[in-house]
Amino acid sequence: MTTINEIAPDLFRLSIYVAELDMQFNHFLVRDDEPLLFHAGLKAMFPMLREAVAQLIDPTKLRHVAWSHFESDECGGLNDWLRIAPQAQPVCTLVGKIVNVDDFAIRPALGMSADDVLVTGKYRYRFYRSPHIPHGWDAGVMFEETRKSLFCSDLFHHFGDVEPLTSSDLIEPTQAAMQQMQGGPLAGYMPYTRQTEGVLRSLADLKPDTLAVMHGSSYTGPCDQLLCDLAGVIKENFDRD
Structure with a gap:
């Protein structure tokens, strides 16, 4: 089942909870003149996501499919979307x-x-490179300048079938998730480098008002301090110097 919640004007969170992993997989649809989907999702989730998108727009009218980094839950279903939306x-x-x-x-x-600026109608997007934050040389985050929404992928990853949107601090659940992953098969989930703090501070300087989080609750409120604090959490859990 896909749950749909509007977390900011025209910004819809499409969430699929996988109980075996105790984790939500969140995808974000922007309803505009040129609709945009952030996170194409896993191939196996495509039928569910297509049905959810169809409740908001005609899926064949989708114009942009974006994501942070090359990983199956981010873009595994990309070609399925491209086939139905010419x-x-x-x-x-x-x-x-x-x-x-x-x-x-x-x-x-x-x-x-x-x-570069991508204009979808009412909304304007830029892509900010964030190599290895959260994963991969190709990683980046997308920022919508009109409503100041940051599509931040795996940043602030936390577990549970949690509420769609919160104004509570995300640092504690993010810290708990990182500690849970340490020592298991997901150890080393997110690298810490000399660039990590600087990249996160540059994102904080954008002063987003909404964080669209891939795994867990999205956040509304001042986001700059959260992004600065996240650098310390990553360093504490993943710095091996």
Whole structure:
């Protein structure tokens, strides 16, 4: 079952909870002149997501499918979306386009940098590179400048079938999730490098009002301090120096 919640004007969270993992997989649809989906989802989830999207827009009218980094839960279902939406284009970082997507996808990707602006109608998007934050050389986060929403992928990952939107501090559940993953098969889930704090502080400088979180509750409220505090949590759990 996919649950649908509007977490900001025209921004809908499509969430599928997987009990075996005690984890939500969240996908975000922006309803605008040129609709945008952030996270294409796993291939197996495509039928459920398509039904959920159909409650909000005609899925064949989807124009942009974006994600942070090349990973199955982020873009495994990409080609399924491109097949049903003939005008849709993949959207990712320029590195992602070059090293992964243009070979994988059935249509070329729009590879963006922070200097590029994608306008979908009422809303404006930029892609900010964040290598290895949360994962991969190609990683980036998308920022919508009009409503100040940050699509932050696995940042602030936490477990549970939790509420769709919160104004409570996300640091404690994120810390708990990182500690839970340490020592198991997911150890090393997120690297800490000399660039980590600087990248997160640069995202904090954007002063987002909404965090669209892939695994767990999204957040509403001042987000800059949360992003700064996250650097310390990553360092505490994953710095091996």
